[in-house]
Amino acid sequence: MSSLWLGMAFLVVVPVAVTLIVGGLYFYVRWNLLDNLLRIFQEKPLFIIPRGLPRDGAEDVEFPTSDGLNLRGCYLRTEAGQRKGVILFGLEFGSSRWSCQSYCEPLMQAGYDVFAFEPRNQGDSDGMEGYDPLQWVTTYEFRDTQAALRYLKTRDDADPKGIGFFGISKGANAGLLAAARDRSIRCIATDGAFGTYSTMVPYMRKWVGVYSQKYLTQGLLPIWFYGLVAMAGLKKVQSTRRVQFQHIENAMPRLKRPLLMIHGSDDSYIKTEMARDVFKRAAGPKAFWVVNGAKHNQAIHIAGPEYSERVVSFFNLHLAGLEPATVVPEPVEEAPAIGEAVATVPA
Numbered sequence: 001m002s003s004l005w006l007g008m009a010f011l012v013v014v015p016v017a018v019t020l021i022v023g024g025l026y027f028y029v030r031w032n033l034l035d036n037l038l039r040i041f042q043e044k045p046l047f048i049i050p051r052g053l054p055r056d057g058a059e060d061v062e063f064p065t066s067d068g069l070n071l072r073g074c075y076l077r078t079e080a081g082q083r084k085g086v087i088l089f090g091l092e093f094g095s096s097r098w099s100c101q102s103y104c105e106p107l108m109q110a111g112y113d114v115f116a117f118e119p120r121n122q123g124d125s126d127g128m129e130g131y132d133p134l135q136w137v138t139t140y141e142f143r144d145t146q147a148a149l150r151y152l153k154t155r156d157d158a159d160p161k162g163i164g165f166f167g168i169s170k171g172a173n174a175g176l177l178a179a180a181r182d183r184s185i186r187c188i189a190t191d192g193a194f195g196t197y198s199t200m201v202p203y204m205r206k207w208v209g210v211y212s213q214k215y216l217t218q219g220l221l222p223i224w225f226y227g228l229v230a231m232a233g234l235k236k237v238q239s240t241r242r243v244q245f246q247h248i249e250n251a252m253p254r255l256k257r258p259l260l261m262i263h264g265s266d267d268s269y270i271k272t273e274m275a276r277d278v279f280k281r282a283a284g285p286k287a288f289w290v291v292n293g294a295k296h297n298q299a300i301h302i303a304g305p306e307y308s309e310r311v312v313s314f315f316n317l318h319l320a321g322l323e324p325a326t327v328v329p330e331p332v333e334e335a336p337a338i339g340e341a342v343a344t345v346p347a
Contacts, residue, residue, distance in 0.1 A: 052098030061117075063151040066143055069126040072150065073097055073117030075155075076108055084111035084320035087164040088148060088185070090171025091116060092192070092297055093135045096123045103166065103191075103300060106308035112164075112315060115152060119144040119174070130242065136196055137173040139244040145178040153184065162186040164319040166311065169193070169297055173248050180251035187258040187318035189311055192297050194270040195249045200278040201231045252281035258318040259286040260310070264294030264302070285318075 056059075059075040078084070087107060089100040100116035108114055118125040119141045121133050131140065152158060160186040167175040172190035179185040212337045234245055258283050263275040273292055279288045289310060291299035300307045316322040 012073060012122040029264065051096045052101055054098055060232055061115075063117075063147060065120065065147040069120050069128060071117055071126065071144060071147060072124040073115055073151070074100075076101070076104065076114045076116075078108050078110040078111050078113050080094045080109065083113055084110060084157075085161070085164060085315065085324070086113045086115065086152065086159045087166050087315065087319070088145075088152060088175070089114055089116040090145065090165065090167025090175040091118065091122070092168040093133070094122065094168040095168075103168065103311075106312050107166070107315065110316070111311045111320070113157075115146070115148065117148045118300055125229060128240060132241065137168055137170055137177065137246050137248070139246060141170065141174040142177045144248055145174040146182070149178060149182055149184065164290050164315050165189070166315075167191075167193070173246070176248045176255070177251050178182070179257065180254040183257075185257070187260075187315065188255065189260040189262070189314055191249070191262040191299055192264070192267065192270065192275075193261060194274060195246050195278045196234070196245050197230065199270060199274050200234070249256070249278060249281055252278060253283050255282050258314070260314045262299050262307075262310075263288070263290055264296060264299045265290050265292045266294060267296040 055074070055076060057077070059077075061073040061075055062070050064070055064071065087104070089104055091097065091099060097116045097118045100114060104112075104114040104116075119133075121127045121131055125144075128140065133141075149163075152163060164187050165175040165179055165185045166189045167173070169188075169192040172193040173195075175185070175188060176190065176193060178186050238244055259279075261275065261279050261282075263270070263272055265272055267275075276288065279286065290304045291307070294302040303310075
């Protein structure tokens with residue numbers, strides 16, 4: 001009888017002890033490290049942001065958002081004799097609508113119209129009082145991308161077959177979110193796209209190593225543990241800044257359309273494995289191209305003509321329905337998902 005009681009006590013005491021230990025570690029990390037981690041999360045990256053110059057013959061556009069702001073965009077018509085399709089371009093954080101030209105000039109020459117727009121609080125678009133954008137995509141950039149889609153659909157020259165999307169970094173993330181809900185986006189090409197959760201959690205492990213020299217804190221805590229702290233941190237930032245950060249990790253399985261993801265191997269902000277984690281979640285035909293030696297948003301400068309060839313070939317195949325891509329993206333070995341123990345990232 002005593003053995004039975006001992007066994008029952010063991011079954012009760014051990015789970016309770018583990019729960020208390022994990023709970024204690026959780027609150028220890030939150031209490032001692034969370035403020036430092038949140039400060040780093042809110043720091044804006046330092047890199048050269050392209051601006052671009054207005055283009056002769058371009059159509060300067062103004063269109064409304066669902067919450068009453070006016071956004072600025074530019075519609076650039078193809079230089080070819082016949083239009084193959086229309087491509088919505090998502091800008092990187094802080095850049096102007098005219099910066100799309102360095103990325104999209106080959107597309108316009110190949111037969112595509114391009115529409116680029118500046119989200120709220122960026123460039124010449126209206127600013128929203130009290131909103132200070134970060135490099136992380138929020139509900140506001142998602143809504144602004146939806147407003148750009150609505151505008152394209154109402155144009156007299158709208159393409160009834162739908163459009164393609166090409167985006168850089170934060171602009172790519174907003175486009176992926178919009179594409180997951182809008183089937184009129186028929187294919188998506190991105191450069192420097194990144195998730196919120198799958199980027200934040202690996203950096204948290206690195207930052208904990210900076211602020212704490214204790215091996216237990218650094219090495220033994222599982223990924224899902226850092227995920228809990230990350231979500232608590234995001235909620236605090238959202239409450240303070242009055243925003244809602246978006247997680248493209250949840251959107252990727254709903255794409256189910258052709259996807260080309262481009263990423264620089266030397267990206268010091270978004271490591272390649274972080275981008276791969278987002279890529280592996282995507283459903284539908286997909287290709288992942290790593291440009292060796294390229295830093296964040298610099299793949300176009302390193303890859304040169306090959307960059308344009310791959311992008312144009314992608315849209316020729318999946319938007320215009322023309323010949324197969326002339327340059328076939330290299331095959332990708334699937335990498336284990338970062339934070340795989342957490343099945344769903346909070347929406």
